[in-house]
Amino acid sequence: MTEDQWGKLRQRLLKTVGQNNYTTWIEPLVFVGINDEVAVFHVPTNFTGNYVGQNFSDLILYEFKAAGLDVKRLLFKVAAKGTEPRASRKAEPVAAAEHAGKRVMRAQPARGDDAMADLYTAPLDPRFSFDTFVVGKPNELAHAAARRVSEGGPVTFNPLVLYGGVGLGKTHLMHAIAREMRERDPNANILYLSAEQFMYRFVQALREKKMLDFKQMFRSVDVLMVDDVQFIAGKDSTQEEFFHTFNALVDQHKQIIISADRAPGEIKDLEERVQSRLQCGLVVDLHPTDYELRLGILQSKVQQYRGTYPGLQIADGILEFLAARITTNVRVLEGALTRLFAFASLVGREIDMELTTDCLADVLRASERKVTVEEIQRKVSEYYTIRLSDMIGPKRLRSYARPRQVAMYLCKQLTSRSLPEIGRRFGGRDHTTVMHGVRRIEELRESDSQMAEDIENLRRQLDE
Numbered sequence: 321m322t323e324d325q326w327g328k329l330r331q332r333l334l335k336t337v338g339q340n341n342y343t344t345w346i347e348p349l350v351f352v353g354i355n356d357e358v359a360v361f362h363v364p365t366n367f368t369g370n371y372v373g374q375n376f377s378d379l380i381l382y383e384f385k386a387a388g389l390d391v392k393r394l395l396f397k398v399a400a401k402g403t404e405p406r407a408s409r410k411a412e413p414v415a416a417a418e419h420a421g422k423r424v425m426r427a428q429p430a431r432g433d434d435a436m437a438d439l440y441t442a443p444l445d446p447r448f449s450f451d452t453f454v455v456g457k458p459n460e461l462a463h464a465a466a467r468r469v470s471e472g473g474p475v476t477f478n479p480l481v482l483y484g485g486v487g488l489g490k491t492h493l494m495h496a497i498a499r500e501m502r503e504r505d506p507n508a509n510i511l512y513l514s515a516e517q518f519m520y521r522f523v524q525a526l527r528e529k530k531m532l533d534f535k536q537m538f539r540s541v542d543v544l545m546v547d548d549v550q551f552i553a554g555k556d557s558t559q560e561e562f563f564h565t566f567n568a569l570v571d572q573h574k575q576i577i578i579s580a581d582r583a584p585g586e587i588k589d590l591e592e593r594v595q596s597r598l599q600c601g602l603v604v605d606l607h608p609t610d611y612e613l614r615l616g617i618l619q620s621k622v623q624q625y626r627g628t629y630p631g632l633q634i635a636d637g638i639l640e641f642l643a644a645r646i647t648t649n650v651r652v653l654e655g656a657l658t659r660l661f662a663f664a665s666l667v668g669r670e671i672d673m674e675l676t677t678d679c680l681a682d683v684l685r686a687s688e689r690k691v692t693v694e695e696i697q698r699k700v701s702e703y704y705t706i707r708l709s710d711m712i713g714p715k716r717l718r719s720y721a722r723p724r725q726v727a728m729y730l731c732k733q734l735t736s737r738s739l740p741e742i743g744r745r746f747g748g749r750d751h752t753t754v755m756h757g758v759r760r761i762e763e764l765r766e767s768d769s770q771m772a773e774d775i776e777n778l779r780r781q782l783d784e
């Protein structure tokens with residue numbers, strides 16, 4: 321639709337709503353465009369957007385229809401600059417308000433959500449839900465706390481702080497909470513943003529002399545979610561503003577959810593008073609992933625990929641291999657799997673060990689485990705309760721030879737040492753002996769469930 325068409329449409333609205341309403345509410349709307357059946361307008365304040373949405377959306381939608389345009393919803397966004405009409409006294413939460421004819425709203429709740437996400441600066445990633453979050457020992461507490469908070473109800477711990485290293489699922493959980501809360505209460509003002517965006521908005525408000533709006537906006541939310549809070553460390557005035565916002569919301573019993581890359585007390589240059597406020601609620605740690613969690617995540621991703629790549633085969637042991645080898649973080653693990661699937665579908669081959677090591681050579685090299693031959697020998701001898709010297713030494717008794725072969729196998733799997741090198745570390749044995757040992761264990765893993773379990777246990781222990 322052209323501006324001209326909008327001009328004509330406005331004239332028709334003028335006749336229906338009368339001059340006064342027109343001047344106050346319709347004239348300030350700046351038509352931006354129609355995107356996917358949603359007509360987008362810039363409004364000077366959120367209040368205007370809300371008011372127009374509540375009082376005139378049916379009329380506007382009707383006029384669009386009469387003009388032959390397929391518009392199902394209206395979206396009002398606060399323009400960066402603009403004047404507030406006299407009628408607007410009340411400060412409103414940030415950015416935008418969305419309105420639709422009631423029937424359309426009900427018919428399309430999911431799309432309504434997408435538009436709502438736009439309301440709060442940081443859009444929610446549709447992949448990050450509780451359904452797609454795999455729970456294991458390292459993240460079960462964080463997950464349980466996130467679930468609990470997402471259910472709403474009386475605020476029992478405030479704030480909830482989720483912290484943990486890079487790529488361990490903090491943002492995923494934050495988005496899942498926001499999504500769940502919005503589903504439970506579509507009218508709640510849930511503000512999710514990164515600490516960086518908080519700072520950016522604060523600086524902008526200072527620059528544009530709109531601090532009052534800023535304060536009112538943040539203080540009027542029902543739930544405040546700030547991701548990567550460590551970002552504000554060392555930024556004094558932002559910290560101060562954050563501190564006041566935080567206190568005001570806690571006083572009103574509004575839920576606050578924070579994520580950080582380390583425990584609040586360990587964030588350097590974060591003011592002590594902010595640190596102590598963050599520690600007042602529930603602080604939960606996302607631990608580094610363990611082997612089982614990584615395997616679980618891979619299995620769940622494969623399940624998701626089945627839709628995109630139907631018929632793609634993945635050989636036994638590949639996921640286990642990746643879970644054992646890529647221990648850095650989940651993001652890298654996911655990236656590896658994505659690349660593997662894309663590559664395999666391109667060349668039209670099954671994902672077997674050869675394709676995996678070819679395709680992921682760089683990732684595997686980069687995340688090469690630090691485990692050493694010595695560590696493996698020590699762990700394996702402890703596991704089978706034999707002396708280290710007996711495992712490395714010349715004795716051929718089965719009770720020594722089998723653990724020795726297990727250790728050789730693990731050295732081959734978990735280190736980058738060549739067969740001759742491994743042989744040398746096992747009392748100067750020949751590489752063919754090592755090869756024989758590795759093959760034997762590979763066979764036994766298939767045929768003997770006790771052996772498979774031993775290998776998994778040892779892998780896990782070496783992973784810790």
Ligand SMILES: Nc1ncnc2c1ncn2[C@@H]1O[C@H](COP(=O)(O)OP(=O)(O)OP(=O)(O)O)[C@@H](O)[C@H]1O
Pocket residue numbers: 447448452453454455459484485486487488489490491492493548581617650651654
């Ligand atoms: N338990 C899990 N189940 C499923 N996917 C997960 C899990 N943990 C992490 N991921 C995935 O790993 C990727 C990285 O997670 P996310 O972005 O949440 O990490 P983060 O902790 O916020 O990292 P950063 O510190 O870099 O911000 C995402 O794609 C996320 O979906």
